[in-house]
Amino acid sequence: MEEEASSPGLGCSKPHLEKLTLGITRILESSPGVTEVTIIEKPPAERHMISSWEQNNCVMPEDVKNFYLMTNGFHMTWSVKLDEHIIPLGSMAINSISKLTQLTQSSMYSLPNAPTLADLEDDTHEASDDQPEKPHFDSRSVIFELDSCNGSGKVCLVYKSGKPALAEDTEIWFLDRALYWHFLTDTFTAYYRLLITHLGLPQWQYAFTSYGISPQAKQWFSMYKPITYNTNLLTEETDSFVNKLDPSKVFKSKNKIVIPKKKGPVQPAGGQKGPSGPSGPSTSSTSKSSSGSGNPTRK
Numbered sequence: 001m002e003e004e005a006s007s008p009g010l011g012c013s014k015p016h017l018e019k020l021t022l023g024i025t026r027i028l029e030s031s032p033g034v035t036e037v038t039i040i041e042k043p044p045a046e047r048h049m050i051s052s053w054e055q056n057n058c059v060m061p062e063d064v065k066n067f068y069l070m071t072n073g074f075h076m077t078w079s080v081k082l083d084e085h086i087i088p089l090g091s092m093a094i095n096s097i098s099k100l101t102q103l104t105q106s107s108m109y110s111l112p113n114a115p116t117l118a119d120l121e122d123d124t125h126e127a128s129d130d131q132p133e134k135p136h137f138d139s140r141s142v143i144f145e146l147d148s149c150n151g152s153g154k155v156c157l158v159y160k161s162g163k164p165a166l167a168e169d170t171e172i173w174f175l176d177r178a179l180y181w182h183f184l185t186d187t188f189t190a191y192y193r194l195l196i197t198h199l200g201l202p203q204w205q206y207a208f209t210s211y212g213i214s215p216q217a218k219q220w221f222s223m224y225k226p227i228t229y230n231t232n233l234l235t236e237e238t239d240s241f242v243n244k245l246d247p248s249k250v251f252k253s254k255n256k257i258v259i260p261k262k263k264g265p266v267q268p269a270g271g272q273k274g275p276s277g278p279s280g281p282s283t284s285s286t287s288k289s290s291s292g293s294g295n296p297t298r299k
Helices: 015-020 024-029 047-056 062-070 188-197 204-208 215-223 252-263 267-273 280-290 294-298
Strands: 004-006 034-041 074-082 085-094 142-147 153-159 170-176 181-185
Touching: 015 034, 024 034, 047 062, 062 188, 085 142, 085 188, 153 204, 170 188, 170 204, 181 188, 181 204, 204 215
Parallel strands: none
Antiparallel strands: 004 034, 034 074, 074 085, 142 153, 153 170, 170 181
């Protein structure tokens, strides 16, 4: 077996895992409700594996190469226990070298007669002062998948100059399910820190998009706040994550409507006060009895 699932509390017995996770295991294990903190331990990649990948693809950035020489991929998960039920929640993953494949070569994009990703090119949104130039699906960029994000998108290593690509000309971008690009970091090392400090919370990459994370994910963010520094999500008030319902205010107007309806049918007691009373039905009945406009028509 190349991979071994490591149980919680391995920070003391396996220092290299503690260094790899930047000590986040101890933080998770001390958080309320967190259980089953697990790291799938993977052996380091051999140098010939890296050389083979570079020959078939591009020169690997130095920080990416050093990562794979430490571990051939990364996968850490943790769950929460709610009402005696264990719910898988956090997931941090980096693909192994064998799964570090070019995006356009994925089988889901190579169906017969299907549109290619290059057909989706749109040059209307180019670089600006606060946003670098987005990647291209055509030959102008070379894109490799680092993490499939459990189906919520793809984190990609992007060579922005195309082939022959330069190792120093790489960035990390997030491709959402609508195939829009969102910039994450300049280097793989910076992205790895983001991955760890966001605790692998669901959809955390969407915190770096203009539309943000889903309401359900916000609830988890409010319970297990990421150790982060580069998102406006956590600058919001904590109360904004919780929907508050005040029954006294919601039903206040309804109570005012119900009270007149209950008093309306009591006409004998308030029949003499119909013209001056607020009740609509008593006023109309009084006017009909006192008015003689209806009798001539029947006669």
